[in-house]
Structures are given as C-alpha cells and as structure tokens.
Amino acid sequence: MKLHRIQGLMLKTFFLTRRSWDRISDVVYWSIIDLAVWGLTGQYFTALSSPRSHILEIIVSGILFWLIIWRGQQEISVNLLEDLWNKNMVNLFVAPLTFAEWVMSFLLVSIVKVLISFLVASFAAELFYHINIFAYGWYLLPVSILLLINSWWIGFVIAGMILRFGTKMQTLAWSIVSLLAPFSAIYYPVGILPKWGQFIAEVLPTSYLFTALHAIVVKSPLDVFSLEVSLVLSFMYLALSLVYLKSCFNKVLERGLVKLN
Amino acid sequence: MSILEVNNLTKKFGSFTAVDNISFSLEEGEILGFLGQNGAGKTTTIQMLLGVLNKTSGTIFYFGKSLEKHRMEILEKVNFSSTYTNLMWWLTVKENLTFMSYLYNIPNRKKRIAEIVEIFRLQEFFHKNLTELSAGQVTRVNLAKAFLNYPKVLLLDEPTASLDPEVAEYIRQFLLMQREKFKTSIIITSHNMGEVEELCNRVIVIQQGKLVANDTPVELAASIPLSHIALIVQKGEKEALSYFAKKKLLHKKKGNTWYITLTTRGISAFLQDMTRQHIVYTDLNIQKPSLEDYFLQLAGEKSYETS
Numbered sequence: 001m002k003l004h005r006i007q008g009l010m011l012k013t014f015f016l017t018r019r020s021w022d023r024i025s026d027v028v029y030w031s032i033i034d035l036a037v038w039g040l041t042g043q044y045f046t047a048l049s050s051p052r053s054h055i056l057e058i059i060v061s062g063i064l065f066w067l068i069i070w071r072g073q074q075e076i077s078v079n080l081l082e083d084l085w086n087k088n089m090v091n092l093f094v095a096p097l098t099f100a101e102w103v104m105s106f107l108l109v110s111i112v113k114v115l116i117s118f119l120v121a122s123f124a125a126e127l128f129y130h131i132n133i134f135a136y137g138w139y140l141l142p143v144s145i146l147l148l149i150n151s152w153w154i155g156f157v158i159a160g161m162i163l164r165f166g167t168k169m170q171t172l173a174w175s176i177v178s179l180l181a182p183f184s185a186i187y188y189p190v191g192i193l194p195k196w197g198q199f200i201a202e203v204l205p206t207s208y209l210f211t212a213l214h215a216i217v218v219k220s221p222l223d224v225f226s227l228e229v230s231l232v233l234s235f236m237y238l239a240l241s242l243v244y245l246k247s248c249f250n251k252v253l254e255r256g257l258v259k260l261n
Numbered sequence: 262m263s264i265l266e267v268n269n270l271t272k273k274f275g276s277f278t279a280v281d282n283i284s285f286s287l288e289e290g291e292i293l294g295f296l297g298q299n300g301a302g303k304t305t306t307i308q309m310l311l312g313v314l315n316k317t318s319g320t321i322f323y324f325g326k327s328l329e330k331h332r333m334e335i336l337e338k339v340n341f342s343s344t345y346t347n348l349m350w351w352l353t354v355k356e357n358l359t360f361m362s363y364l365y366n367i368p369n370r371k372k373r374i375a376e377i378v379e380i381f382r383l384q385e386f387f388h389k390n391l392t393e394l395s396a397g398q399v400t401r402v403n404l405a406k407a408f409l410n411y412p413k414v415l416l417l418d419e420p421t422a423s424l425d426p427e428v429a430e431y432i433r434q435f436l437l438m439q440r441e442k443f444k445t446s447i448i449i450t451s452h453n454m455g456e457v458e459e460l461c462n463r464v465i466v467i468q469q470g471k472l473v474a475n476d477t478p479v480e481l482a483a484s485i486p487l488s489h490i491a492l493i494v495q496k497g498e499k500e501a502l503s504y505f506a507k508k509k510l511l512h513k514k515k516g517n518t519w520y521i522t523l524t525t526r527g528i529s530a531f532l533q534d535m536t537r538q539h540i541v542y543t544d545l546n547i548q549k550p551s552l553e554d555y556f557l558q559l560a561g562e563k564s565y566e567t568s
Contacts (some may be wrong), residue, residue, distance in 0.1 A: 008363025012349065015356040019390075082349070090346040091406070094311045095364035096336040255274075256314035258304065258345060 001104065005097050009105035010112075013079055027071070027113055031121040034063045038187075039129050054218045060131050061217050062186040062210065064121050065147055069184075069206065070177050071117045072151025075110035077158040077173035084167050090257045099249060103242070106159075107152060114148060139216050142227060143209055149234045150206050154180070156241035160248035163260065185210045205233035262325055264289050264414055264446045265310070270319035272305050272470075279305045281470035282319070287414070290444035292436065294451070294461035294478070298560055302470040303450050304345070307416050310448070311341055323414060337365065342407035343418035344400065350391045354383050354402050357391065358409065365410035373409065380435065381405040382428075396423040404432065408439075415439075415447045421456060433460055454553035458482075464552070468559060478552045485550035485558060488525040493517045497540035504538060518544070525549060 017023045042059035049055060083089050092102070125131045133140070158172045183197055184206035190198055201207035208230035215223040252260055263286035272280040280302045287293050297303045308314035310321060312332050321328040323335045348357040358377065362370045378387055381401045391399055400423050407415060420436075421429035433456060439445040451457050457464060458478045466474040466481070474481055494501050501519070505512045508531075511522040523531055528547060535542060 002366070004363050004366045008360045011363060012352070012356075012360040015352050015360065016349065019351065086349045086351075087345070087347045088349055090308075090311075090313055090341075090343075091348060091361070092364070093313050094336065094339070094341045095361065096333040097364055098333065250315075253313065253315045256305070256308045258308055258313070 001098065001101055005095075005101045006105045006108065009092075009097075009102065010109055013075075013105075013109045016082060026074075027117050028120045030070075031063065031067045031117055032124050034067075035060065035121060035124050035128060038063055039125070043129065056129060057131060057217045058214055059187055060125050060129055061133060061136075061213060064118065064125060064133055065143065065210070065213055066181065066184070066186050067117055067121055068114050068144060068147040069151045069154065069180075071114045072110045072148050073155035073158065073177055074173060075113045076106045076152065076155025077162065077170075079106060079109060080159045080162055081167065081170055081173060084162070084260060089260055093257055099246060103156075103245070106155070110151065110155070111148065114151070118144075136216050139222055140213075142231075143213050143216070146205065146209055146227070146230050146234050149238050150209070153234070153237040153241035156238075156245040160241070160245040163245070163252050164248040166260070180204065180206060183207060185214075189214065203233070205230040205237065208233070263287060263322075264291075264324060265448075266320075266322040266325075267310070268320045268322075270306065270309060270321065271317045272302075272309060272314065273317045279470050280309070280316075280467075283467065283470075283472040284319075285465050285472065285475055287446050287448060289446055290440050291463065292440055292447045292449060292461045294457040294464035295448050295467070296450070296457065296464055296556060297467040301467045303467055304343075304418065305470075306467065307341075307343075307418060307448070307450070310416060311339070312336065337410065338413040339416070340365075340407040340410055340412040340414075341416045341418075342400075342403040342420055344403075344422050345418070346403075347399070348391060348402060348406060353390055354378070354387050354394075354405075357402065358406060361406050362409055367410060377405045377408055380408070382431075397425055397428060400424055401428070401432075411443070412445060415445060417447060417449045419451055420449060421451070421453065429456070436460060454551065454556055458552050466556075466559060473559070474555075481555045482550045482552050483525075485554050486524050486526075487522050488528060488550060489548040490521045490523065490528065490531070491518050491544070491546040491548070492521075492542040493544045494519060495541040495543055497538065500538050501535070501540045501542075504534065504540070 038059050039056065042056040046053050046056045083092065122133045125133060154177060158169075158176055161169045161172060183193065183200045183204055185193070185201060190201045190207050190211060193201055208226040212223040212226040212230070215221065215226075265287035267286065268284045270280055270283050271278065283306065285293075295303050295306070305314065309316045310328075312328055323331075323339065326335060328335055348361070352360075355374070358374045359370065362374060367373050378384055381404055383398075383401060383405060386394055386398060391402065394402065400420070404417075404420055407417065421432055424432060436447060436449075437460065440447065449457070449460060461478055464474070464476065464478050464481055465472055476484075505521060508523075513520050521531075
C-alpha cells in the first residue's frame, strides 16, 4: 500500500469538496437541522416531564452519534458515485492503484468528514442546548469508533451493490441508513420495538451501541455487554462487507470497468 | 524482446466471443495502429491490456513480465487516453492533473505538470473546470494526463477525435517526436485512416474479435490489387469505350471525367494502349489503393471485383 496514491485520492475528494457548496453544506447542514428540530422537540418534552428526565440529552446524543453512521457511509458511497458519474473509474485503475488503497482512501476521507461533522454538530449542541457531549467522558470513544466501523460496513455494502448493479442503485446511498435507523434504537430502548423489530435489532451492532450510549448519557453503569456484542458484530460485518465489495469489484472486472455506469 | 507481447488473448461474455485468440506484439518505439469496425473488439482488447477487464484466456506480457503478476510495476510505465473515459468534470485541469500525478508518484510534480500543460497548450484554461471546456480541449487534457508519467507504453483510443485539424496535426507530430526522442511505444485506434498511415509503423486489423491482418499500412494497402484512374478523354472516346469493354475494365463517366478501375500492375500497359490507339486524354489522376480502401473492403462497403 503506497501513501502517495491514497493521498492522491484524498486530494481528489478535497478538491471536489472545496469547490462544491453542496458538499460543504452537506457536512453540517442536515445535522444542524436535525439538532434544531429534534432538539427543540426534546426540550419541549423535557419541560413536560420531570426535571430529572434525560430526554433532551438522549435525543441530542442520538442525533450526534447517528451522524457518524450517516456521514461515514455517505462518504464511501457518494465518493464512489462521483467517480462513476464522471466516468473516472478507468482512469483510476489504469493507474497503479490497488483495491486496498482505493478502500483505504474511502476510510480516511470518511474519518476526516465524520470528525468535522461531529465537531460542528457538537459545538451546535453546546450552543443551542448547553449539552457538552464530551463531558460524558472517554467511554464515548469506543462507541464512536465502533459507530464509524458500522458506517464503513454499511458504506461498503452500498458501494458493492452500486458496483454490481450500476448507478441505478444510487438511491441506496441516501436511503439504506434511514432503513436501519428505527431498528438501531437511537432515541429509545430496543424493548419498545415490536417483537419482529427486536429480532432485527438483535443482529444490528448499532442497536447495542445506542443502548450503551443511552446508559452513558443517563449515567448508568457502563453497559459492557452491549459494547462487547457490538464489537464482535461490527468487525464481523466489516469483514463480510469487504469480502462482498471485493467480490463485486471482481465481478465488474469480468464485465470491464468501462461498462460501469 | 518486445515491449508488449500478447498471446492467444480471448475474452468471452457468456456465449459471445468478443476477442478471439489474438496474438501480436509491440516493439520499442513502435506506433501500432489498431483498426476495426465498431464492435470489432478493439476496446475490449485495450481494456484487457490495461488490466481493467479480466481476460478469459491468453497471456499479456509487458517488458517480459506478466500483467497479472506485475500489474503495479507495469502500470507505472503505461498510460491511456480515450474518448469514453473522463477525468473529474467538476475539477479544474490543474486539480485533475495534480491528483493523477500522485497516483503515478511523479517526481517534481509541479514542474512536470507545468511542462505537460505547455506541451498540450492548456495554459489558458488551467484553472477552469472540465465542464467549461470544449470536447477538443477535454481531449487535450486527457492526453496530458496520459503523458504525465513519462509512459513507456501508451494506449490511445482515438486520441485526435474532436480536435480541430491544426491541433490534431500538432498532436500527431508530438506523438512522432515522443517515439523518436523517448522510444515510446504506442498503440493507437483511430477511424482516421490518413492519421494511421501517417503515424503507424504497423497496423493490426481486428474483425469480429479475430485478428485478420498484421502488416505495415503500405503493405495492407498494396494487398488491394486495384487502382482507380480518372481522366478526361479529349479525342477518341469511341475507341476508348470499346477498349474498356474489350479489356473488361470497370468504368463509368461522371460529367466529362471517366473513372476506370484496373489492376495496379496494369496501369502502365493501360496508358501505353491508350497512346497506341491515339486516344487523347487530359487531367490524368491515378489513385493507388490506400489504407482506407483496405478498411472499406474489409468492412464490405467497397467491392473491388471487376465484373
């Protein structure tokens, strides 16, 4: 793996981002809107319930940490789509670029964009609701890392499907994460889901991560079990998604990168 | 040792054979024309030579090394430009060349980009998005990218398509200069037969996935036995007509001009016979077969039978 090639791909994304108001606003816009709408809703419900209620903290932390999943997967799938829309895939792979370097560039770009989005949204949470997300301590670090890993496997699955079936699948880049959201128990415990929903939640590492997050936010003891299960599931899904992405890429090479659109 | 050695290369898409057991080589400093009708298998072959399409069978060796096993090492010395792939539309020329220069790990990036920008006359739109450029300007940017890494082997798919004649000629001269100066080996596809004749040392022709010819442009043209003669008969038209009929020469008159098709070898005897029969003619124009004639014959659009 050569750093200069990864650097080149990251530079491409940086150039695209800096000259695209859409992309810049995308990094912060939706998180701020979500914070405004759902944060205010949470504030209202907090006022209606007991003063010791954690509704607002749970909603705000949910928005902030779901942002990691959303942004992380989008950077992978939308960056792939950019290359497909531009018919640039052939130019990339006639250069001495490896599949691993290509994937690594996605990961690094997603880390940078997630960090920026998360920091901006955290600042907004402090500004609007006086919630300092970093005050919850270092326990949030493993949760954040595991959420990022989850964003990657989701991104790789979407990228694989786009490679395999073409840009007609591009809507998945914006929709699949929303499909997972209700089962990830972002703002509520898994227990309130219907039975079939709980079954889906059980196989999703994100549901365990948000369960652990809720415990941190309401200052309950750390839910080590949830973190352990999510750790195992997250890495398992990451490995499977990479195998899937690689198999889709190989399938594309059977048809030819030129025919990819 | 050949720079590129292709042996028994085959690509099947299901039951359809797009490239059928073709073999050829490319020598150092050689410009090889790659001709064929649309859908003949040219692009499929080029994609396999670049490693962006898996072959069904056969071998591809660059510099004596297998492309499969030494892909990275080989692709550092190879580049490509075509009309069907693009750089990033929403990036400027400078940004596109910059990020590509990282992929090829070009030493002294800024200097090399400045050189290549000057060669391909891209200075005035260096800071413009590709969306703002004309088709010809985009072609020049693609070519600039193809030369960025000082390639030893270049695969150019219609490099001068959509360029205006002056720039196309400039690019052709540049390609010839690269061959002379750096011994760059080039495979070029083009529908401009004049261009192929001007540039290529050798031409391979592919038809329905099969390699049907591998020779110099001159030899391929010469493989067509017939030439065309145009002349205006000033005196003795009756004699001329009976002579054409007697010799069973394919002939037709358009305006004042007679067009006669005959074997290239028979031209000299034909002109002597005309003089001997006191047929007076002017505006003689002899058209020897060209690569275009060869290609058209292959495509079945021109018949050279003399019946």
